[in-house]
Amino acid sequence: MKTIARITTVSALMLAMAASYANGTDRMVLNPNSDTELEILASADKGKRIFRQAGDMVYLNMLNLNGEKVEIKVFDSSNRILFKEVLNNERTVEKAFNFKNAYADRYTVVVRDSEGTYRESIAVR
Numbered sequence: 001m002k003t004i005a006r007i008t009t010v011s012a013l014m015l016a017m018a019a020s021y022a023n024g025t026d027r028m029v030l031n032p033n034s035d036t037e038l039e040i041l042a043s044a045d046k047g048k049r050i051f052r053q054a055g056d057m058v059y060l061n062m063l064n065l066n067g068e069k070v071e072i073k074v075f076d077s078s079n080r081i082l083f084k085e086v087l088n089n090e091r092t093v094e095k096a097f098n099f100k101n102a103y104a105d106r107y108t109v110v111v112r113d114s115e116g117t118y119r120e121s122i123a124v125r
Contacts, residue, residue, distance in 0.1 A: 051120035058109055058122055060095040067091055068114045077106045099124050
C-alpha cells in the first residue's frame with residue numbers, strides 16, 4: 001500500500017512539472033522550507049539585476065542593506081539541489097559559480113530575499 005502511494009505521489013509530481021514546463025510562464029522548484037515539497041515560482045525579476053554570466057561562470061552580486069535573510073540554491077534540470085546556503089546579516093552578497101567542469105545539463109541559480117525571488121539559468125554543453 002505504501003508503494004502505491006509513493007508511486008502515485010511521484011507520478012503526480014512529474015505531471016505537475018511537465019505541465020509547468022509546457023506553460024512556459026512559471027517554473028517549479030523545491031520549496032525553500034522543505035527538501036521534498038515543490039512550489040511554483042512566477043517570473044520574479046522585478047527589474048533588479050543581480051546576475052552576470054561570463055562564459056561558464058555565473059556571478060551573483062546583491063545589496064542587502066537591511067541585512068535580512070538571503071537564501072541561495074543551485075538546481076540541476078531534475079530539480080535536485082546541488083548547492084544551498086543561507087546568509088543572515090550580510091549587507092552585500094557576492095558569489096561566483098564555476099560551471100566549467102560541470103556535466104552537460106541546464107542549471108538554475110535561485111536567490112530569495114525579503115524583496116522577492118530571482119533566478120538565472122545556464123546551459124552547459
